[in-house]
Amino acid sequence: NAGVTQTPKFRVLKTGQSMTLLCAQDMNHEYMYWYRQDPGMGLRLIHYSVGEGTTAKGEVPDGYNVSRLKKQNFLLGLESAAPSQTSVYFCASSPHSVRENRYEQYFGPGTRLTVT
Amino acid sequence: KNEVEQSPQNLTAQEGEFITINCSYSVGISALHWLQQHPGGGIVSLFMLSSGKKKHGRLIATINIQEKHSSLHITASHPRDSAVYICAVRDRIQGAQKLVFGQGTRLTINP
Numbered sequence: 001n002a003g004v005t006q007t008p009k010f011r012v013l014k015t016g017q018s019m020t021l022l023c024a025q026d027m028n029h030e031y032m033y034w035y036r037q038d039p040g041m042g043l044r045l046i047h048y049s050v051g052e053g054t055t056a057k058g059e060v061p062d063g064y065n066v067s068r069l070k071k072q073n074f075l076l077g078l079e080s081a082a083p084s085q086t087s088v089y090f091c092a093s094s095p096h097s098v099r100e101n102r103y104e105q106y107f108g109p110g111t112r113l114t115v116t
Numbered sequence: 117k118n119e120v121e122q123s124p125q126n127l128t129a130q131e132g133e134f135i136t137i138n139c140s141y142s143v144g145i146s147a148l149h150w151l152q153q154h155p156g157g158g159i160v161s162l163f164m165l166s167s168g169k170k171k172h173g174r175l176i177a178t179i180n181i182q183e184k185h186s187s188l189h190i191t192a193s194h195p196r197d198s199a200v201y202i203c204a205v206r207d208r209i210q211g212a213q214k215l216v217f218g219q220g221t222r223l224t225i226n227p
Contacts, residue, residue, distance in 0.1 A: 040219065041219060042118075042120065042202070042204075042216075042217030042218050042219045042220065043202070043204075043215075043217040044217075045214060045215070048214065058214070088157065090159065092159075103147060103164065103206060104149075104161050104164055105149070105161060105215065106161070107151075107158070107159040107160070107161075109157065109158050110157045110158070110159075
């Protein structure tokens with residue numbers, strides 16, 4: 001199993017450009033999340049999904065959109081990139097089961113995005 | 117004030133030393149997670165706790181629900197333990213599946 005994968009790993013955008021980050025998981029997890037990590041700050045939740053076809057806002061959703069058309073994929077879109085969106089983006093997934101580890105989150109390797 | 121506070125923010129120690137990283141939180145929680153972020157950036161889950169203590173190899177995690185405090189201990193530390201250690205709590209009010217993260221503790225173990 002590949003676990004959680006993210007593409008791309010690195011990207012440089014100019015202000016105003018758009019892009020989509022792809023997260024894929026092969027563990028049949030119900031829940032998926034997008035976080036951003038900035039220096040001196042903890043991971044912050046952007047959007048999350050509790051199942052195929054559902055999405056919800058997290059702590060810092062402004063400037064981002066998401067879609068979960070297939071259970072295994074969670075897409076994060078930046079419609080008009082801004083320098084404030086320069087960050088490292090992590091995707092995570094977690095199962096929804098009655099076992100003890102049902103809330104454990106599995107992280108992707110991250111995408112480093114720079115907006116100039 | 118952040119909901120999750122970790123201390124220290126940075127810690128440097130010699131190989132073999134006993135390491136303690138602390139996490140305090142201000143909200144009611146259903147569980148607490150300890151995560152490790154490697155120098156290359158990858159994040160892995162170490163522990164999930166709702167009470168008591170858990171041990172995995174040289175790592176021990178404890179939680180005191182009444183005092184809203186958790187500690188991560190590393191015995192016989194080794195340079196390969198150098199990483200950022202992150203505490204995260206599952207906020208009972210916000211929903212079972214959302215985590216609130218601390219800023220992380222950067223640990224450096226020198227040979």
